[in-house]
Amino acid sequence: MRILKFGGSSVGTPEALERVITIIKDKQEVERLIVVVSAFKGVTNQLFELASLAENNDSRYQDSLAEIEKRHIDTINKIIPVNNRSDSITGFKIMLNELENVLKGVSLVQELSNKTLDFVVGFGERFSASILSACLQNRGVDSLYTDTRQLIKTDTSFGAAKVITSSTFMNIKEFVKQHDENVIVATGFISSSEKNESTTLGRGGSDYTASLFGAATGAKMIEIWTDVDGLMTADPRKVERAFSMDYASYEEAMEMSHFGAKVIYPPTIQPVLKSGIPILIKNTFKPDHPGTLIQQKGEKENVNGNIRGISSIDNIALITIKGSGMIGVTGVAARIFNALARESINIILITQSSSEHTISLAVMPDQAQMAKAAIELEFSEEIKHDVIDEVRIEKELSAIAVVGEDMRQIPGIAGKVFYALGRNGINVIAIAQGASERNISFVVAKKNEKKAVNTIHDAFFLSGEKSINLYLIGTGLIGGMLLELLENQKEELRTKYKLDIQLKGVATSRNMLIGESSISLSDWRKEIEEKGREMSLSKFVEKMKSANLSNSIFIDCTASPDIQTVYEDILSQSISIVSPNKKANSSSMEFYNLLQKTAEKHNCAFKFETNVGAGLPIIETIHELVRTGDRVDRIEGVLSGTLSYIFNDFDGKSSFSDVVKTAKEKGYTEPDPREDLNGNDVGRKLLILARVAGYNVEMEDIDIQNLVPNDARDVDSVDDFFNKLKNHDAHYNRLQNEANSENKKLCYIARFENGKGVVKLEKIDDSHPFYNLSGSDNIVAFYTTYYDESPLIVKGPGAGAKVTAAGVISDILRVANTKAYNNAGD
Numbered sequence: 006m007r008i009l010k011f012g013g014s015s016v017g018t019p020e021a022l023e024r025v026i027t028i029i030k031d032k033q034e035v036e037r038l039i040v041v042v043s044a045f046k047g048v049t050n051q052l053f054e055l056a057s058l059a060e061n062n063d064s065r066y067q068d069s070l071a072e073i074e075k076r077h078i079d080t081i082n083k084i085i086p087v088n089n090r091s092d093s094i095t096g097f098k099i100m101l102n103e104l105e106n107v108l109k110g111v112s113l114v115q116e117l118s119n120k121t122l123d124f125v126v127g128f129g130e131r132f133s134a135s136i137l138s139a140c141l142q143n144r145g146v147d148s149l150y151t152d153t154r155q156l157i158k159t160d161t162s163f164g165a166a167k168v169i170t171s172s173t174f175m176n177i178k179e180f181v182k183q184h185d186e187n188v189i190v191a192t193g194f195i196s197s198s199e200k201n202e203s204t205t206l207g208r209g210g211s212d213y214t215a216s217l218f219g220a221a222t223g224a225k226m227i228e229i230w231t232d233v234d235g236l237m238t239a240d241p242r243k244v245e246r247a248f249s250m251d252y253a254s255y256e257e258a259m260e261m262s263h264f265g266a267k268v269i270y271p272p273t274i275q276p277v278l279k280s281g282i283p284i285l286i287k288n289t290f291k292p293d294h295p296g297t298l299i300q301q302k303g304e305k306e307n308v309n310g311n312i313r314g315i316s317s318i319d320n321i322a323l324i325t326i327k328g329s330g331m332i333g334v335t336g337v338a339a340r341i342f343n344a345l346a347r348e349s350i351n352i353i354l355i356t357q358s359s360s361e362h363t364i365s366l367a368v369m370p371d372q373a374q375m376a377k378a379a380i381e382l383e384f385s386e387e388i389k390h391d392v393i394d395e396v397r398i399e400k401e402l403s404a405i406a407v408v409g410e411d412m413r414q415i416p417g418i419a420g421k422v423f424y425a426l427g428r429n430g431i432n433v434i435a436i437a438q439g440a441s442e443r444n445i446s447f448v449v450a451k452k453n454e455k456k457a458v459n460t461i462h463d464a465f466f467l468s469g470e471k472s473i474n475l476y477l478i479g480t481g482l483i484g485g486m487l488l489e490l491l492e493n494q495k496e497e498l499r500t501k502y503k504l505d506i507q508l509k510g511v512a513t514s515r516n517m518l519i520g521e522s523s524i525s526l527s528d529w530r531k532e533i534e535e536k537g538r539e540m541s542l543s544k545f546v547e548k549m550k551s552a553n554l555s556n557s558i559f560i561d562c563t564a565s566p567d568i569q570t571v572y573e574d575i576l577s578q579s580i581s582i583v584s585p586n587k588k589a590n591s592s593s594m595e596f597y598n599l600l601q602k603t604a605e606k607h608n609c610a611f612k613f614e615t616n617v618g619a620g621l622p623i624i625e626t627i628h629e630l631v632r633t634g635d636r637v638d639r640i641e642g643v644l645s646g647t648l649s650y651i652f653n654d655f656d657g658k659s660s661f662s663d664v665v666k667t668a669k670e671k672g673y674t675e676p677d678p679r680e681d682l683n684g685n686d687v688g689r690k691l692l693i694l695a696r697v698a699g700y701n702v703e704m705e706d707i708d709i710q711n712l713v714p715n716d717a718r719d720v721d722s723v724d725d726f727f728n729k730l731k732n733h734d735a736h737y738n739r740l741q742n743e744a745n746s747e748n749k750k751l752c753y754i755a756r757f758e759n760g761k762g763v764v765k766l767e768k769i770d771d772s773h774p775f776y777n778l779s780g781s782d783n784i785v786a787f788y789t790t791y792y793d794e795s796p797l798i799v800k801g802p803g804a805g806a807k808v809t810a811a812g813v814i815s816d817i818l819r820v821a822n823t824k825a826y827n828n829a830g831d
Contacts, residue, residue, distance in 0.1 A: 006036065006037050006038075006039065006181075006222045006223070006224045006225060007032065007036050007037070007038055007039075007224055007225050007226050007227075007228065008038075008039050008040075008041065008215045008216075008218050008219040008222075008224045008226070008227040008228065009028070009029065009032065009038055009039070009040045009041070009215075009228045009230065010040075010041040010042070010043075010193065010211055010212060010214070010215035010227070010228065010229045010230065011025050011040065011041070011042050011043065011230045011289065012043050012211065012229070012230065012231045012232070012289075013043040013044055013045060013046035013047070013048070013049070014046045014231065014232040014289070015043075015230050015231065015232065015289035016042060016043065016045055016046070016133050016137065017045055017046030017047070018046075018080075019079075019080050019083040019084050021289065021290075022080065022084055022136075022137065022140065023084065024289055024290065024292070025137065025230070025289060026084075026137075026140055026141060026144060028230070028289070028292060029141060029146065029188060030141075030144060030146060033146060033187050033188050036225070037187055037188075038187070038188045038189070039181075039188075039189045039191060039215075039218050039222070039224075040137070040188055040189065040190045040191065041191050041192075041193045041211055041214045041215040041218065042130065042133050042134045042137055042190060042191070042192065042193060042211070043129075043130060043133065043193050043194065043211040044129025044130050044132065044133050044194070045076065045077070045080075045129065045132070045133050048073060048076075048129040048132070048133075049126055049129045049194075049208075051069055051072070051073055052073075052125055052126045052128060052129055053122075053126055054069060055069040055070055055073075055108065055125075056108070056111065056117055056121075056122055056125045056126070057117070059108045059109075059111040059112040059117070060111055060112075060115055060116065060117035061115065062112050062115050066108060066112070070101075070104070070105060070108065073101075073132075074101055077097055077101075077132050077136065078094065078097070080136060081093050081094055081097065081136060081139075084140050085139060085140060085143050086143070089143050092139065093135070093136060093139035096135055096139070097132060097135065097136065100128060100131055100132060100135070101128075101132075103128075104125065104128045107121065107124060107125060108125070111125075118163075119163035119164050120161075120163045120202060120203075122163070122164070123163045123164060123166075123195075123203050123204050123205045124203040126205060127154075127192070127194065127195035127203055127205060129194075130192035130193050130194050130195050130211070131152060131192055131195070134150055134151070134152075134190050134191065134192045134193075135150050137190050138150035138188075138190040141188060141190065146187065146188055147186045147187040147188065148186060148187075148188040148189075148190055149184055149186040149188070149189050149190065150190050151180070151189050151190060151191040151192070152192055152195075153191050153192045153193070153195055153196060153214060154192075154195055154196060154197040154201070154203060155176070155180070155197075156173065156176040156177050156180055156191075157173050157176070157177075157195075157196035157197070157206075157214065157217060158172045158173050158176065158196065158197065158198070158199055159196045159197070159198055159204045159206070160198065160204075161198050161202065161204065162204075163204055163205070164205060164207070165205070165206070165207035166196060166198070166204035166205065166206060166207075168196070168206070168213075168217065169199070170217075170276070172199075173217060173221065174217075174220065174221040177217065177218055177221035177222065178221055178222065181221075181222055191214065191218065192214075193210065193211025193212075193214040193215065194206055194210040194211045194214060195210075196214075206272075207270075207272075208270075209270030209271075210270060211270075212229055212269055212270035212273040213270055213272045213273050213276075215227050215229065215273070216272075216273045216274070216275070216276040216277050216284075217276050219276070219277055219282050220276035220277050220279075220280055220282065223280065223282075224282055225282075226282065226283050226284070226285055227277065227282060227283070227284045227285070228284075228285045228286075228287055229268075229269065229273075229284060229285070229286050229287070230287050230288070230289045231268055231286065231287070231288065231289065232288065232289065232290060233249070233268060233288055234248075234249035234288045234291060234294045234296060234297075235249035235250060235251075235268070235286040235287070235288070235294070235295075235296040235297030236249065236250050236253055236258060236261060236268050236269065236286050236297040236299070236314065237249055237250070237268065237314065238250060238313075238314045238315065238462060238466050239314065239315045239316070239458050239459075239462050239466075240316070240317070240458070243317070243454070243455045243458050243459070244315075244455075244458055244459050244462045246462070246463075246466075246472070246505075247462065248466070249286075249294070249296065249297055250297045250313060250314060251295060251297065251298065252297065252298050252299075252300075253297060253298075253299050253313055253314070254299070254300070254301065254313075254410060255274050255277075255278050255299060255300070255301065256410070256443055257313045257314070257408050257409065257410060257443060258274055258284070258299045259271065259274045260316075260406060260408040260443050260444045261313070261314050261316045261406075261408050262274070262316075268286055269284070269286065269299075274299070281300070281301055283298055283299065283300040284298075284299040284300070285297070285298050285299070286299070312407060312408070312409040312412070312418070312465045312466070313408050313409045313410070314408050314409075315405065315406070315407055315408070315458050315461050315462055315465075316405070316406050316408060317403055317404060317405040317406065317454055317458055318353060318403060318404045319403050319451065319454050320369075320370055320401075320402075320403065320451060321353060321354075321367045321368065321369060321370065321402050321403060321404050321448070322367070322368055322369070322370045322372075322373035322376075322398055322399065322400045322402065323365055323366070323367050323398070323399045323402050323434065323435060323448055324365065324366050324367075324368060324373065324376055324377060324380070324396065324397070324398055324399075325363055325364070325365045325395075325396070325397045325399070326341065326363065326364045326365075326380060326384075326393060326395075326396050327362065327363045327393070327394050327395055327396075327397070328362070328387065328391075328392055328393035328394045328395075329362060329392075329394075331362065331363075331364070331392075331393065337364070338357070338364065340383050340384070341364065341366070341380060341383070343383075344379040344380055344382070344383035345368075345376055345379055345380070347379065348372075348375055348376070348379045350368055350372045350375060350376050350379070351368065351369070351372075352366050352367070352368060353366075353367040353368060353369070353404055354366065354367040354404055354435070354437050354446050354448065355367070355437060356435050356436060356437040365435050367402075367404055367435070367448060370400055373398050373400065374398070377396050377398055380396050381396050384396075399434070401450065401451045401452070402434065402448050402449065402450060402451055403448070403449055403450070403451045403453075403454035403457075404446060404447070404448050405446065405447055405448075405449060405454065405457055405458060405461075406444050406445070406446045407422055407444070407445045407446075407461060407465075408443060408444050409443060410443060412443065412444075412445060418445070419438070419445055421464055421465070422445060422447075422461055422464070425460045425461055425463075425464040426449075426457055426460060426461070427608055428608055429456060429457075429460045429555045429556065429579060429608075430578070430579020430607050430608050430609060431449055431453045431456060431457050431460065431579075432449065432450070432453075433447045433448070433449060434447075434448040434449060434450070435447060435448040436448075452553060453553065455553065456553045456554060456555045457555075459472070459554070459555045460555040460556075463555065463556070470499065470503040470504070470505055471503060471504055471505065471556055471821060472505045472507055472554075472555065472556055473504050473505065473506050473507065473556050473558060473817065473820075473821050474507050474509045474552075474554040474555070474556055474557045474558070475491075475506065475507065475508050475509060475510075475557075475558050475560060475817070476509055476510035476511075476519065476545070476549050476557065476558070476559045476560065476580075477508065477510065477511045477512070477560045477562060478511075478512045478542075478545065478559075478560070478561055478562065478563060478568060479512075479513075479560075479561060479562030479563035479565075479586075480511065480512075480513050480529075480562070481562065481563075482806040483562045483585060483806050483809050483810055483813070484560075484562035484563075484810075485806075486806040486807055486809075486810040487560070487562060487810040487813050487814070488508070488511075488526055488529060489810075490807075490810050490811060490814060491506055491508075491526050491814065492526035492527045494814070495526065502818060502821070502822070504818070504821055506526070506817075507523045508523060508524040508525075508526055508529065509521070509523060509524065509549075509552065509554065509557075510524070510545065510548070510549055511524055511529050511533060512540050512545055513533065513540065514540065515539070515540055516533050516534070516537035516538065516539065516540055517533070517537055517538060517539075517540045517541070517544075517545050518532055518533040518536055518537040518538075519545055519548045519549065519552075520548070520552075521552060542567065542568065542571060543571075546571050546574060546575060549575075549580065550574075550575075550578050550580070553578075556821065557580045557581070558580070558581045558582070558583055558817060558820055559575050559580055559581070559582050559583075560582075560583050560584065560813065560817075561582065561583075561584040561585075561586045562584075562585060562586070562813070563586055564586060564588070565586070565588070566588045568584075568586060568588070568589075569586070569588050569589035569592065569596075572589055572600055572611075573599060573600060573603050576600065576603040576604045576607055576609055576611060577603055577606075577607055578607070579607045579608060579609045580609060581604075581609040581610040581611070581612070581820045582604075582609075582610070582611045582612070583610075583612045583613070583813055583816040583817055583820060584612075584613050584615075584616075585613070585615035585616060585619075585809055585812070585813060586616075587613075587616045587617075587686075587689050587690065587693065589613075590613055590616055590692075590693045590696065591689035591692050591693055591704065593703065594696070594701055594702065594703055597696055610819070610820040612816035612819055612820055613693075613816070614812050614815060614816050614819075615809050615812040615813055615816065616690065616693050617644060617690040617693055617694055617785075617803075618644070618690075618783045618785065618799070618801075618803040619646075619783075619802065619803050619804055619805060619808040619809040619812055620801075620802070620808040620809060620811045620812030620815065621783060621785075621799055621800075621801050621802075621803055621808075621812075622799060622815075623642075623694070623783075623785050623799050624693075624694070624697055625819075626787070626797070626799055627694065627697045627698050627787070628697065630698075630787065630789055630791075630797075631697075631698065631699060635789045635790050635791045635792075636699075636789060636790045637698035637699070637787055637788075637789050638758070638788050638789060638790070638793075639756070639757065639758040639787075639788035640691070640694050640695065640698065640755075640756065640757040640758075640785065640786070640787060640788075641754060641755070641756045641775075641785070641786045641788075641796075642690075642691070642694070642754070642755050642756075642783065642784060642785035642786065643752060643753065643754060643755070643775055643778060643782075643783055643784050643785075644687045644690040644691065644755050644783055644785070644803070645681060645686060645687050645690075645753065645783075645803075645804075646673065646781035646782070646783060646802070646803045646804030646805070647668060647673050647674050647675075647678075647681040647781070647804065648681060648682070648687070648712075648753040649753075649778060649780070649781050649782055649783060649803070650668055650673050650780060650781040651664055651665060651668050651673075652750070652751045652752055652753060652766075653778060653779055653780060653781075654667070654668070655737070655741060655751065656741070657738060657741045657742060657745065660731070660734040660737075660738065661730070661733070661734050661737035661738065661741075662727055662730040662731045662733075662734050665678055665682070665727075665730065666727060673781060673804070676723070677723050677726070678723070678726070679713045679717070679718065679726060682711070682712040682713045683709075683711045683712070683713050683718075684709040684710055684711055684712060684753070684764045684765075685709060687709070687753070687755050687764050688704065688707045688709040688755070688762070688764050689704070690755065691707055691755040691756075691757055691762050691764060692704055692706075692707055692762065694757065694785070695757045695762060698757075700757070700760060702757075702760065702762070706760065706761055706762060707757075707761075707762035707763070707764060708761070708762065708763045708764070708765075709763075709764045709765075710763075710764060710765035710766060712753070712766065713726075714729060714730065714732070714733045716729050716732075717729035717730055717733075740766070743768070744768045747768065747770070748770060748771070749768040749769055749770045750768070750769060750776060751766055751767070751768060752766070752767055752768075752769050752773075752775050752776075752778070753765070753766050753767075754766075754767050754769075754775065774786050774796060774798055778800075781802065781803070781804055782800060782801060782802060782803060783800070783801065783802070783803025783804070784798065784799070784800040785798070785799045785800075786798050787799075
């Protein structure tokens, strides 16, 4: 004997029913079957709604009833040939008339009891089971339609009746013995009291029906056919990369189902637990998929390190009872439980501090006020005398459970869970671990539920692979190159660094595209053109915050001074920032410190290696020096690739203005070379290096020599600038000749020492570490306590879209793999 249960989605359309018929036909050739069937998808909800309409004497219930009739008649017409469908239609019409009569009565008296409601909503299963049985008979399968109200007996708790197992099992055994049809098609969900009043087993009760049949008959296996590939590692609606488990123990399945896993109804496990009947979860629409086998513990190894799955209840309320008078007093917990039990309030989770000063328990939100009132009534005297301080309700919370066998015996499981949550800025409000050792449960803010579940799923189920969600503003030379490099390297990043790079938002100066769906790294231009909307910085940030994805990184590849205004807000949401934009770090020291502290407080990163030297590890080198206890006493550097090129190429053979013009033509300068020659960019870079080294310094502490002649600074065009610059060629030629005569060369050097900075053109000899600098390379020398005689030098290409974009990727990798996020340290 094998039990097959088909859910509403499995029988929701004529096409789906055909799949079910094929599955049943194949299996009944091997062994006898009991097929338990749910109502067509959505019909039970319709029945609840039309019953409510009838109660309010709203004639629209008749329209809804007509829709139900049409759907079922259309299904019969599509899957049963015209010559054979009359009996099926007649049987359906008889049941429909019975339903219609009841609804007329409800409408007339305008009263709907739970007893009547159970009778009404049970018609969905009666309709679907009778139609399926008729279809099977038409295909030559020996099938018997069975109304389970004859067999499953319950108490009179209408809506969620309790099964009387002794009489139920006896009824099922006798019924199966008395009938010899090869396939028994039974209604799920519905039952009856000992007085034959219609009852129901609660939403999802068809699974329970199948389990009762399995336990009563000693079935070989119970198969639950649904629309997913089995019991999932997490809810696939919340975790895009969730996948089906191949195996789970009964206990794990019960823990998962209790905390919101919708694939299996919680009471389903109980009837088969003692007899050890396996339960197989299968996908009707992918019958070749192996699904999930649920059976006794220890029969298969868990390949996921003792974690089987993650489940959650997305909306709960937390009630906290607090008071010094509870310390050491026996019976407090018992009184709380008794008070809630009297009101039939279910407790989802409970935790108590070791001091016994507070007890917190989670309930469903619609029961929170009732629970609070019940507890306050029970402890009215204690509250009156200030023995208990308060009974507090917190709403907008979610409960999450990490489920697996014997987790408490495996060191580091809880640590890994809470470390993953902490590094993503998710605050845990309450924690509980039961003595069963199968479940670590905790409460978080509802807004963080999806983020928390994804974070833990990445940590445990993807072999250490981590989803990194990127939000990029600025798609010019650097931003565009960044996306190109990420596309080229995404497979290497996945295999080598276990990082799954997902572009979740991208914005140009005019348009933006942002949402939960990932954007193609190769076709982002086409997508933003077709689906994008007008760029708004505030809306971009709000959408990024509301998505609340784990491991989110905001990337600012603009030169705009406006973007820095949202940095603090972004960091305060535990979203890391990576930016080659120097504006934020070269503004006031107060703002610089605010960003560092905000990142540290919210356990995220603010990385800006590419602020100085493009992809060169200059800032990271200072971090390492400071981290190891060294002190940076002096910094010297050539920090402009443009000015490095100009003065390395300026040998007196060509005029200074011609060398600058050649640099512009080769793309080494800004469109207006004055932006390079005025030295402000170099000054900002020196300022940032000094701050990273630990100095409190403002821009006015940097003395900058402007290489743009006074009369060329305010001219209207670049051509006018070059005309003015020619007038000063003799001055620069004289400087160059003087340097040559002294066996020196000109070099535009930034220097910070004794709390002051200077940026100016200097003459250096061959003993200077910068003397042999060539091309557009940058170079920085650090004179420190440890490197006092000979400086530590970092040298290499310090400009260009490709090396800068590569530096941004390095920062992304640092964010993804850093244990503690703060700029002063890592």
